[in-house]
Amino acid sequence: MKSEGDRLLESLAALANPHRLRIIEALQTNGRTYVSQLAREIGISRPLLHLHLRKLEDAGLVTSRLELSDEGKALNFYEVLPFDIALTPTSVADAAQSLSPPSKTSEA
Amino acid sequence: MKSEGDRLLESLAALANPHRLRIIEALQTNGRTYVSQLAREIGISRPLLHLHLRKLEDAGLVTSRLELSDEGKALNFYEVLPFDIALTPTSVADAAQSLSPPSKTSEA
DNA sequence: ACCACCTGTCAGAAAAATCTTACAAGGTTA
DNA sequence: TAACCTTGTAAGATTTTTCTGACAGGTGGT
Numbered sequence: 001m002k003s004e005g006d007r008l009l010e011s012l013a014a015l016a017n018p019h020r021l022r023i024i025e026a027l028q029t030n031g032r033t034y035v036s037q038l039a040r041e042i043g044i045s046r047p048l049l050h051l052h053l054r055k056l057e058d059a060g061l062v063t064s065r066l067e068l069s070d071e072g073k074a075l076n077f078y079e080v081l082p083f084d085i086a087l088t089p090t091s092v093a094d095a096a097q098s099l100s101p102p103s104k105t106s107e108a
Numbered sequence: 109m110k111s112e113g114d115r116l117l118e119s120l121a122a123l124a125n126p127h128r129l130r131i132i133e134a135l136q137t138n139g140r141t142y143v144s145q146l147a148r149e150i151g152i153s154r155p156l157l158h159l160h161l162r163k164l165e166d167a168g169l170v171t172s173r174l175e176l177s178d179e180g181k182a183l184n185f186y187e188v189l190p191f192d193i194a195l196t197p198t199s200v201a202d203a204a205q206s207l208s209p210p211s212k213t214s215e216a
Numbered sequence: 217a218c219c220a221c222c223t224g225t226c227a228g229a230a231a232a233a234t235c236t237t238a239c240a241a242g243g244t245t246a
Numbered sequence: 247t248a249a250c251c252t253t254g255t256a257a258g259a260t261t262t263t264t265c266t267g268a269c270a271g272g273t274g275g276t
Contacts, residue, residue: 096133
């Protein structure tokens with residue numbers, strides 16, 4: 001089971017990258033897109049985008065759904081999920097209390 | 109000059125680390141402390157804490173002030189600044205527009 | 217002088233994140 | 247068949263972040 005602190009940490013790590021901020025921007029502004037198209041829009045390689053998208057999806061900030069286009073091609077569409085994270089000294093301190101210990105034998 | 113996107117990115121990177129979340133927690137819960145004392149509380153080495161504190165301070169999330177104790181010793185006290193960052197798809201997309209380009213010859 | 221604190225910083229190791237290149241496979245169209 | 251689009255992934259290099267250990271200096275007390 002993942003604690004609130006661990007989930008906050010994962011979300012922060014997912015957002016703390018310029019490419020991933022731009023990915024959110026592109027999906028939020030232009031709406032849902034598939035991977036190759038998004039790679040062209042942002043201007044990065046597709047394998048690299050794939051890595052960033054996985055990080056965002058693992059953190060629960062975006063979702064993907066495989067769809068078939070009219071021509072029968074399988075396109076993987078991504079869209080932003082409606083997250084809402086408030087960062088204040090109090091909320092951070094509160095979440096930090098439930099962080100997993102740094103020991104080696106603790107992660108689930 | 110640092111854009112809103114760059115400042116958000118710096119804040120996110122500063123918070124995206126378990127040690128630094130714990131630092132915020134300790135300072136917020138127990139109030140202001142000096143470096144060596146904080147290192148003992150959290151259980152990390154002083155040079156390592158120094159590194160994390162610098163990152164938090166660069167991002168504008170904590171401040172430090174050198175003070176003289178009653179015994180005349182110079183103690184460097186840290187405290188949390190009252191930050192308030194809201195993370196939503198809209199706010200992130202908005203900030204991402206002002207991110208510095210990834211080119212090599214752009215940082216000021 | 218010595219010990220016990222405090223401060224900072226530097227060099228190098230270790231770990232994690234990032235990025236590129238190349239491969240493998242599917243479908244559609246000519 | 248070949249060309250063009252899509253998908254994923256794996257290996258290896260590069261870069262960044264994290265961490266340790268050692269050093270240097272300050273003050274106060276024994």
